[in-house]
Each structure stands twice: as C-alpha cells, then as structure tokens.
Amino acid sequence: MRTEPIADPSGALVPVARTRHWGRVLSAVAALAIFGWLVFLIVVNPRLDWGAVATYLFNERILAGVWVTIELSVLATVLGLVLGVLVAVMRLAHNPVLSGLATFYIWFFRGTPVLVQLIFWYNLAFLFPALVIKIPFTSIGLMWDTNQVMTGFTAAMLGLGLNLAAYFAETVRAGIQAVDHGQTEAAYALGMTPAKRMRVIVLPQALRIIIPPTGNEFISMLKTTSLVYVVAGHDLMTNASQIYKSNNMIMELLIVASLWYLLLTTVATFLQGRLERRFGSDAVRLVRRGGVAAKVLPKVPA
Template sequence: MRSEPISGVPVARSSHWGRWLAGGGALLVFGWLATLVVANPRLDWSQVGHYLFDQEILSGIAVTVEISVLATVIGLGLGVLLAVMRLAHSPVLRWLATLYIGFFRGTPLLVQLIFWYNLAFLFPSLVLKVPFTDIGLRWDTNQVMTGFTSAMLGLGLNLAAYFAETVRAGIQAVDRGQTEAAYALGMTPAKRMRIIVLPQALRIIIPPTGNEFISMLKTTSLVYVVAGHDLMTNASQIYKANNLIMELLIVASLWYMVMTAVATFLQSRLEQRFGSDAVRLVRPGGLAARILPRRTVTA
C-alpha cells in the first residue's frame, strides 16, 4: 500500500526485517521436522491409508464418541448438583461437595479407571434392596463393570468435579439483583435456581464446558487400560498383531484431530447461540426475541 503524506510529511513504512527472518526460520525448522517424519523410509504411508477406514478403527471411533457423550452428560448433571451443594446454606452439603471435588480432582484419572474396572475385588456382587429386608436385586459385578461401563463411569464422575467448579463460577457471576428480585416474587430457592439463575449462568458455562468435552474426546485414549474397545484400544490391538505401531498411532491421531475439529465447530456454533456474546432482545409487544449476536444489536 502506498504511503500517503500527512501535513506534507511522507510516512515511511517499517520494514520489520526481524519478523520476516523469525518467521522464515520457524518455517524452515517446521519443514525440516515434517520432512523427517513424512519422508521417513521406515514409515509405510500405504498402511496408514489402508487402516484409516478399517472396520475396527471405525467401530472404535463410534465407541469413543459414545463414551465421551455419556460421560459428559453424567458429569454435567452431577456437576450442577455439586455446584448447588457448594453454594447451599447447609454446611453438611457444602462439606460433602467439597470432599467429592477434592477427591476426584486430587487423584489421577488412570487410577480411577482401574479402580472401577476392578471393583469386583471389593464387591463381588452389586445389591440393590430394601433396607433391613431381603427384597431386592443382585448383579455380578464383573458382568456390570465392563470396560465400557468402567470408562463411562470413571470419566463421568471425574468430569463432574471439574464441571462443578465451572457451574459454581457461572452461578456466582449472575447479578445478585436477579436473585433478590426472584425472592421478592416469592420464588422458592429451587425455582429461583431453575428459572432465574441457571439460564443466565448458561452463557458463562458453555465455553468451558465445550472445552471439557473436547478434552474428554482425547482423554478417552486412557480407556485402553480397561479394554473399553474405543479408538485407542482397537488401534493398539491391531498394531500388537502386525507390529505397525507408528502407522496405527498416526491413524488414531488423525481421527482424534477430526473429532476435535468437529467438536470445536459445534462448540463455536453453540457459543454463538447461547454464549456470552449474545443478548436477549424484547420486542415492543413484550415477547422475547431469539438470541442474536451482540454485534447485530443497534441503538
């Protein structure tokens, strides 16, 4: 772009040679590292293409998505409950919620997954019955706590501890005047939380919740220790049989990147619809308009 004179004095554009040199150097290093991997003669890219759409890999992707969705649902539902308990007036509820969050955030997720998978060592049978009677149901723990169930339960319970803090922060960010107005209208605490507070906290909760779900997609790779038949488990079973370790790891990485990209796109769409950069308009007739991005609002 040509520099235009200001008050008769020409404006000279800075050359920024240092930026160009730093960028060129970074590109050279990145290209060199990429060439070492891509052009490596010990890496068979034809096998990568062969296993990219293998039936075992595709079934592992389906299990990975299923575990991630179910664990997120469990974690979000329990996280909301824990957040409400943390903010409750009862010291017992606050203490129990704090203990739960501290335990699941303080112990490694891998240890938790192995614990749930081997729960039969402590409880050979799971019993659900009426207290002080023999009326109830009994299940064999080994049949209930499969790799899939252990993964879903372990990831969900662990995620609840993190969701609880996210939801608590969103609830506390709601203006206190909203709460006082709800009390003035005679709302019960439960109704106030359900109708007034949580919908407004949603715009703050959604972005970190989406990030946790994306992280969950990749964290499911730990499920291979309990044979959960997810993407990483199936990939490891294949490369243990044919010794194509690097090729199968590349296949798994490519699919994790695809799933992450899809989840990121959905998160961005959700944030546009309900996120913090959206406002609720009210038409002159008093009916609430749909949520629109803030940049579309005009004075």
C-alpha cells in the same frame, strides 16, 4: 523503502517512510524452514509405511473404536454435567452437611488421577463381588455379578464422568456466582422458593458463562478417552493398540489414531463455536433505541 504520501496541514504531500520489520520476516522464515524440515523427515522416512496408514484409516475395527470414543465422550460429558450441577448446588447450599460433602467430592476426584479411577472402577469386583439392591427389613432385592456389570465401557464411563463432574461443579459454581445478586433478591421478593429461584432465574443466566468451558471439557474428553485402553474399553486407542500389537506397525497405527482424534476435535471445536454464537445471540442482545444499548436477557418460564 516504500513511501506513501500524506497531506500536511498546508495541503502539501509529504512522503512517509515505512519501517521494514526484518526481525519478523527472518523469524517467520526460520519457523517455516524448521517446520518444513520436520515434516519432510517424517514424510520421507523409509521406516514409515504410508500405505498401511491409508489402509487402516478406515479399517472396520478403527471405525468401531471411533464410534465407541464418541459414545464415551458424550455419555461421560452428560453424566459429568448433570452430576456437576447437582454438586455445585450442594456446594452453595446453606446446609453445612451438603456443602461439606460436595467439597469433599470435588477435592477427592480432582486430587486423584483419572487413570487410577478407571482402574479402580474396572476392578470393583475385588471389593464387591456382587452388586445388591435390597429393600430394608425385607428379603426382596436384586443382585448382579459385578464382573458382568462393570465392563470396560461401564468402568470408563463412570471413571470419566465422575471425574469430569468435579471440574464441572466448579465451572457451574462460578457461573452461578456470576449472576447478579439483585436477580436473587428479586426472586425472593416474588416469593420463589430457593429451588425454583435456582431453576428459573439463576441457572438460565449462568449458562452463558458455563457453555464455553463445557465445550472445552468435551473436546478434552475426546482425547482423554485414550486412557480407556488400560481397561480394554474398545475405544479408538484400544483397538489401534490391539492392531499394532499383532502386526508391529506401531507408528502407522498411532498416526491413524491421531488423525481420527484431530478430526473429532476439529468437528467438536466447530460445533462449540456455533453453539456459543447461537447461545450468545439469544441470551444477550444489545438493542439500540435512541442511541442507548440495553441488555435483553432470555425469557424464563413462569
């Protein structure tokens, strides 16, 4: 065993033996061996055409699907966040009707699978063949054919966004409730209305709690868009499945789709980390003056 001398109280050097953790070494070697074996089996598998993977990796239809996946993820996340904030505020309202409706919304959309919701929106024409907006007691209005409006992309955006709003609502509610109650009392003392108090005082401070799970939801949304293939939304998974149905290269196209999903989630994770660091440095700073740490909150508009 290796020893490193240390000094005892008398100044003499005393050798100290370091314990070797053989269990850690053996478990690490075993894990690497199993992982390497699995990778080797996949790489050298004669039934897998890596040339086709390289060919389709930048295929025009695959790249178009990647772009649609990004669009769906961004639009659904924005829709879910905006609606989630509204539902969270309703959930915390003193009005029992608004609070009850918000609770029902969260219960319903969290309790039904995303896949069912996507199929429902895509087949909305069975219930409403036409979408009509009409001014009450007049003949003035607009009408659209539901089949033309509710395309695969529209159904996917609504299904994913409305479902995500239910989860965002609970995240926003937790962030709002985490704000110190003294902030609310101070806002009331200044004569602020409840709406202004929420917009100017509470929500800006709740953002530092809301942002991390929001980033996680966006990353999850990138992968959840793969369910859109059931409504032919022309996303990455839809285009990849259409290609392998025509040439029977199922595993190759699944690897191509997986590589793109890994790239998108890696970039989103990196951006999330930058956003959290940036937001944290601006929102909560420790200022040491005379050895005392003080929390400085971001300035809010008057």
